[in-house]
Amino acid sequence: MNFTDMLTIIINGTIIFSTPLILAALGGVVNERAGIVNIGLEGLMIIGAFAAAVVAIWTGETLGMPGWLAPWLGILAAMLAGMLFSLPHAVASIDLKADQVVSGVALNIFAGGVALFVVKKLFEGAGQTTTVQNVFHKVNIPFLNDIPIIGPGFLQIYPTSYLAFLLVGIAYWVMYKTPFGLRLRAVGEHPRAADTVGVNVRKMRYMAVIISGGLAGLGGGTLSIAMSQSFQHSTVSGHGFMALAAMIFGKWHPVGAMGAALFFGLATALAASGQVLGLTQYVPSEFLNALPYLLTILALAGVVGRAQAPAASGKPYEKGSR
Amino acid sequence: MTVAMVTDVGGIHDNSFNQSANEGLVKAEKELGITKKVAESHRAEDYTPNLTSYVKGNADLTWGIGFLMADDIKKVAQANPNSKLGIIDSDLGGEIPKNVAAITFKEEEGSFLMGVLAAKMSKSHKVGFVGGVKFALIEKFEYGFKAGVKAVDPTAEVTAVYADAFDKQDKGKLLASQLYQQGDDIIFHAAGATGDGVFSEAKERGKGFWVIGVDRDQYELAPANTLSSMVKRVDNAVFAVTKDLGANKFEGGKVTVLGLKEGGVDYAATTEKNTPKDVITLMDSYKTKIINGEIKVPATADEFKNFK
Numbered sequence: 061m062n063f064t065d066m067l068t069i070i071i072n073g074t075i076i077f078s079t080p081l082i083l084a085a086l087g088g089v090v091n092e093r094a095g096i097v098n099i100g101l102e103g104l105m106i107i108g109a110f111a112a113a114v115v116a117i118w119t120g121e122t123l124g125m126p127g128w129l130a131p132w133l134g135i136l137a138a139m140l141a142g143m144l145f146s147l148p149h150a151v152a153s154i155d156l157k158a159d160q161v162v163s164g165v166a167l168n169i170f171a172g173g174v175a176l177f178v179v180k181k182l183f184e185g186a187g188q189t190t191t192v193q194n195v196f197h198k199v200n201i202p203f204l205n206d207i208p209i210i211g212p213g214f215l216q217i218y219p220t221s222y223l224a225f226l227l228v229g230i231a232y233w234v235m236y237k238t239p240f241g242l243r244l245r246a247v248g249e250h251p252r253a254a255d256t257v258g259v260n261v262r263k264m265r266y267m268a269v270i271i272s273g274g275l276a277g278l279g280g281g282t283l284s285i286a287m288s289q290s291f292q293h294s295t296v297s298g299h300g301f302m303a304l305a306a307m308i309f310g311k312w313h314p315v316g317a318m319g320a321a322l323f324f325g326l327a328t329a330l331a332a333s334g335q336v337l338g339l340t341q342y343v344p345s346e347f348l349n350a351l352p353y354l355l356t357i358l359a360l361a362g363v364v365g366r367a368q369a370p371a372a373s374g375k376p377y378e379k380g381s382r
Numbered sequence: 383m384t385v386a387m388v389t390d391v392g393g394i395h396d397n398s399f400n401q402s403a404n405e406g407l408v409k410a411e412k413e414l415g416i417t418k419k420v421a422e423s424h425r426a427e428d429y430t431p432n433l434t435s436y437v438k439g440n441a442d443l444t445w446g447i448g449f450l451m452a453d454d455i456k457k458v459a460q461a462n463p464n465s466k467l468g469i470i471d472s473d474l475g476g477e478i479p480k481n482v483a484a485i486t487f488k489e490e491e492g493s494f495l496m497g498v499l500a501a502k503m504s505k506s507h508k509v510g511f512v513g514g515v516k517f518a519l520i521e522k523f524e525y526g527f528k529a530g531v532k533a534v535d536p537t538a539e540v541t542a543v544y545a546d547a548f549d550k551q552d553k554g555k556l557l558a559s560q561l562y563q564q565g566d567d568i569i570f571h572a573a574g575a576t577g578d579g580v581f582s583e584a585k586e587r588g589k590g591f592w593v594i595g596v597d598r599d600q601y602e603l604a605p606a607n608t609l610s611s612m613v614k615r616v617d618n619a620v621f622a623v624t625k626d627l628g629a630n631k632f633e634g635g636k637v638t639v640l641g642l643k644e645g646g647v648d649y650a651a652t653t654e655k656n657t658p659k660d661v662i663t664l665m666d667s668y669k670t671k672i673i674n675g676e677i678k679v680p681a682t683a684d685e686f687k688n689f690k
Contacts, residue, residue, distance in 0.1 A: 061564045069560045076556070187422045188393045191578060191603065197586045212563070288551035289582050292393055292575075293424045332553055335543040336560040349546055 071213035078325025084303030087275030094268030099164030102300025103171030108280025111141035113291035142277020157376035188292030390448035406620030490526030492647030497530020510561035523572035554579025
């Protein structure tokens with residue numbers, strides 16, 4: 061294999077594998093910037109992956125809607141399902157002032173259980189959906205795709221990958237260039253100060269948790285109807301936690317989180333392409349497979365500089381308290 | 383009569399051997415009037431509890447699908463000597479308890495025919511193989527396939543890669559995209575549900591990118607891209623043993639080996655849809671040679687080295 065092919069394979073794999081991480085990490089950023097810790101990203105991704113697969117099957121195969129429409133309805137359902145399932149976490153951590161880590165863990169366990177239970181009810185007792193017939197395909201842009209490396213490496217990716225990069229831009233703009241973003245960050249840093257100038261802390265935090273749920277749901281949907289074509293117990297397997305690590309590694313900044321997610325995506329792509337590229341002659345494939353997780357631990361252990369969480373992250377806000 | 387089945391991590395919609403085994407039991411349900419029970423395993427730690435719950439729940443026969451649960455079957459069989467169990471794809475290391483019927487297949491023979499097909503059909507003279515996990519069982523597919531390619535086109539290149547998982551479609555898809563990217567035009571997979579990703583990648587790329595399926599006839603996964611499937615009649619094996627049990631002819635303590643001769647492995651009936659007649663005729667002639675014993679198909683790396 062020549063160098064151009066190798067580079068193309070690695071670039072394309074990196075972008076595709078980082079897409080679900082970018083989306084979910086972005087959700088984490090929005091959440092924690094508003095002062096709510098969300099360990100539940102994994103659970104929200106599971107719900108998103110589940111909803112996307114089931115709705116794509118239902119609309120495309122049962123209702124007979126056009127094949128291009130079904131995956132879009134699936135990904136929309138993934139977003140809505142993520143938003144809906146983030147509500148209990150919002151109620152528990154904002155209104156009931158419960159421990160946010162415990163609530164997030166509960167969300168993870170609950171989501172995994174409920175998704176598999178419903179799948180078993182819908183698919184004759186099988187713990188996985190049937191193969192989804194209408195899924196997202198990699199985009200083919202005429203002419204541009206013929207450019208070596210750029211075309212097959214960067215541009216020939218799933219529509220959800222384009223969506224992820226677009227959302228990173230939007231998140232950056234909203235969080236740093238609009239009054240809404242300023243308020244969002246204020247309630248995460250100093251909710252009391254925000255409250256005294258008239259920002260509705262409760263409302264801002266609710267919105268942040270729900271937006272975050274939608275983003276994590278999108279990430280899960282990408283896993284089930286773009287990168288795979290079914291939902292089962294192993295579809296999400298740890299992506300939510302890697303997204304959490306990407307958020308911290310990216311220092312709670314949308315662009316930083318994207319960079320970290322791309323880095324983890326690179327590790328996953330290298331692990332998956334090690335054999336085709338001939339890397340396994342020098343490095344055992346077990347080590348390559350463990351690489352993304354090793355990097356996650358290293359990132360979390362703070363090897364890459366001090367990461368400063370938003371000051372009020374994880375602390376419930378009591379109106380009138382000092 | 384209650385017949386239970388425990389899948390490995392692939393699950394019963396794996397488009398592969400778990401699904402095939404399930405189809406065997408569905409047939410037994412219809413024709414023999416058995417009661418079918420199925421449990422899916424999500425991780426290796428589920429095998430023993432799943433098997434035990436059926437054995438203790440008085441199932442007349444409990445199937446373990448896949449070599450991954452060989453040790454669990456042995457353990458459960460020894461702990462419950464009055465129960466009856468069956469295992470697919472393992473001879474339990476040769477020591478088969480009296481209450482276990484073991485079934486294995488000569489995957490290398492069927493895979494050889496797929497190698498013949500791939501070598502004949504490849505325009506680039508480069509073909510790929512995607513395996514699930516690098517165990518002796520999956521290597522039977524790999525070396526059988528490589529031998530078939532070598533027999534027809536000794537200069538063709540075969541790249542064999544392993545996904546290290548039977549349940550990761552995203553990884554199967556990525557590996558397939560890499561193999562196609564480097565110029566392979568036909569990929570044979572033996573990777574369970576991971577292989578679904580290979581089909582999905584071929585479908586996305588369109589005409590001229592071929593897949594050869596495994597275990598079941600996988601034609602419907604990508605009708606325009608599927609050359610053939612190496613079918614392994616797990617369904618027939620499961621049905622036959624279940625039927626024997628109903629007729630009080632259950633034979634435990636031994637392994638039944640099913641190859642091309644016994645109809646345990648073969649190419650799929652849909653092969654003719656995308657494969658020209660003359661290629662099928664060639665496959666048939668090799669099939670006859672294997673059945674006659676003229677060709678001894680290698681099943682391991684060492685046997686393949688000496689194969690000419």
